[in-house]
Amino acid sequence: PAMNTYVVTTAPPSPDADPHLGRLAGPFLGADVLTRHLRQRGHHVRYVGYCDEYSTRVASRAAEAGVTPHVLARVVGDRTGDTLALGAMRPDWFTRPLTDAAHAHWVRRFFLALWEAGALEVRELPVFRCAPCDRHLHEAEVRGNCRHCAAPVDGATCGSCGLPQGPGVLAAPRCAACGTEPGTVLRRRIAFPLERYRERLVAHHDGTRDEAGRRGRARAFLDRLLAAGLPLVPVSTVADHGVPVPLPEWEGHVLDTGFSGIWGLVAATERLAEAYGEKDGALPLWSDPATRIVSFTGVDQLFAHVALWPALLLAEGTLGLPARVVVGEDVRPRDAESAAAWNGDFLRRTNADALRFHLCLTAAEQSEKDPSPADFSLGEYADTVATVLAGGLETWTDTVLDLLAQDFHRAVPAAAPAGPMTAERRELTRRTADALGVGAHAPARAAEALAAAVERALIDVHRLRVLRDAGQEGEYATGLAAHVELLAAFTIAAAPLMPGWSAFLAGELGLAVDRETRLPLWADEDERLVPAGTVLPEAVPVYFHEQA
The missing domain is CATH 3.40.50.620 (HUPs)
Known part of the structure; x- marks a missing residue:
């Protein structure tokens, strides 16, 4: 463009x-x-x-x-x-x-x-x-x-x-x-x-x-x-x-x-x-x-x-x-517990990227009608961290890296990415680009697309394990390569919402990062992001911590 x-x-x-x-x-x-x-x-x-x-x-x-x-x-x-x-x-x-x-x-x-x-x-x-x-x-x-x-x-x-x-x-x-x-x-x-x-x-x-x-x-x-x-x-x-x-x-x-x-x-x-x-x-x-x-x-x-x-x-x-x-929108605390965490000092006690993602996820879209005031619930925030981020995104990341370490000596398979996650990667790139542009500016839509991608990736990981256990090595390798590409595309697409986590994982995956903006470079939906043979870490440090 x-x-x-x-x-x-x-x-x-x-x-x-x-x-x-x-x-x-x-x-x-x-x-x-x-x-x-x-x-x-x-x-x-x-x-x-x-x-x-x-x-x-x-x-x-x-x-x-x-x-x-x-x-x-x-x-x-x-x-x-x-x-x-x-x-x-x-x-x-x-x-x-x-x-x-x-x-x-x-x-x-x-x-x-x-x-x-x-x-x-x-x-x-x-x-x-x-x-x-x-x-x-x-x-x-x-x-x-x-x-x-x-x-x-x-x-x-x-x-x-x-x-x-x-x-x-x-x-x-x-x-x-x-x-x-x-x-x-x-x-x-x-x-x-x-x-x-x-x-x-x-x-x-x-x-x-x-x-x-x-x-x-x-x-x-x-x-x-x-x-x-x-x-x-x-x-x-x-x-x-x-x-x-x-x-x-x-x-x-x-x-x-x-x-x-x-x-x-x-x-x-x-x-x-x-x-x-x-x-x-x-x-x-x-x-x-x-x-x-x-x-x-x-x-x-x-x-x-x-x-x-x-x-x-x-x-x-x-x-x-x-x-x-x-x-x-006008966002207000839902209850006394949430009100206690409502001031700016809460950011000293929580992960900024997690909070940014949750606020985007629960934001109202722009429309001609005035929405009812949104509310912030500390319980819902903790649920977002537990299910989408710590228990979702990080579990998926750890599983992909663990499978690479177990079966491919940590190197991205030589096989071209294929399977359901290739389509998921294209859809995620398209949906986040549409949602975050000036014309729409709907961060909630982008956050929803990211959360849905994590959910579907976790489901597909089970399919990969079945393929591996059944000895279908070729389909297993192409599917795992597709997960690496989806994880890289997710890292790029999530950068405006979670800039700290995105920069962190981009470094672990070897993605190109702009020196001035410190953001991973945007890529077309069919562009290979992590070349075959790239050696990735066996694991990455925990970034999100569940909220007590």
Whole structure:
């Protein structure tokens, strides 16, 4: 296939609370799996993200904790970065805005460009005000119920339905600090008129269907948003914490992080380009029509990824829009036992590849309908490890190597691979390639294909033993060679989901591994992966350990 250039982005986490598995199961794992698969296929990929350290949630939580926003953002941001690294899903560049001036520089640069182009307006907008606290309330500083779905929400976007609340609009509002019902007052703010871009947003999303021609959740969300009405989006607010509005008459105002987000991703791409020694930087990459931008988000940031950020890009006029917006599901612990293992520190006590595989296996596929929130069960996770990985994949691997050692002096038989596992190998390669591409991006389908291949391979191993015991040496040799090829193909296909295990077994099987990506090279479904006569180890160390 033709090689393409991709920019893969993830929704910025707000460092107001410790990271948990629900965040990992959403945009970060999906973006990492896609990035690895694309690189395996030879594409040029830049995977970027940043931590939303200027969020009003940071300032609000810091006040509750009795620390400064910088302290809270540093501590929780460090933990977020550590958790992403433990899960092998940290982006190529993950900006920390409070310590990386490039973020604020690029946000100001694009704000001024939009201001000078007349894309922004100055309006008197309603803002909540708490009289007892003597302060105006923004986003996390006010809580109530979503005006669209009645779910508990703060003054920003609803985490249940994804729709924005609008300035000064919230059902049953209460001050987050004292619980008093606030009033509203008018304040001068800079705003972005989203309604101007209604038709262009519809046209853009109509052109971003999946490989089956389906519209997907992003387009379905846009329909709901259009029905609810495209809001006038505040860009500035009076606050101490944030990127200051770079205009002399707006001292004391900072830029809203909803507005800043897309420019933060461009800034992260610029910093990554600098790290790679690419003198042209981010702008040629983002403005090239051949670059495919793929955005990963959760429900709580659907509004920004589907409407606000594409409209801002349309207003800016030179940068490209996402070719695909992938919406990660909301994953929650099923029970108290699972909740105890829900925080990011669980990755210090378990195998990251096993957890990645299980989260992919139990993920919901992208569809036009919103799925019910998925749940994480520690018991189901332990079952996946016991039956599919430790008791399945490793048992199969050990059996194949043991048979080679017993009957062929550890060397791959000279006979050409044949039998049921040759067809299984072709089917596995095809199914995982289809599932992991940009058009489908269905990691659950890929994980299911891998699990099914293990199950069928274990069954076929018994057939090999029968052939050997019956003295049918020729058919036994060709069948065993086919198992070696299937194991090698499995190692390659599983790399985006289980990169550590894949690199480990690729080394044991002598498979070619790309030096830069550290991924085994993708192979066509009929390409011989382990040549006849290759001497393999008699056994390999245990990689997966069953969960107690």
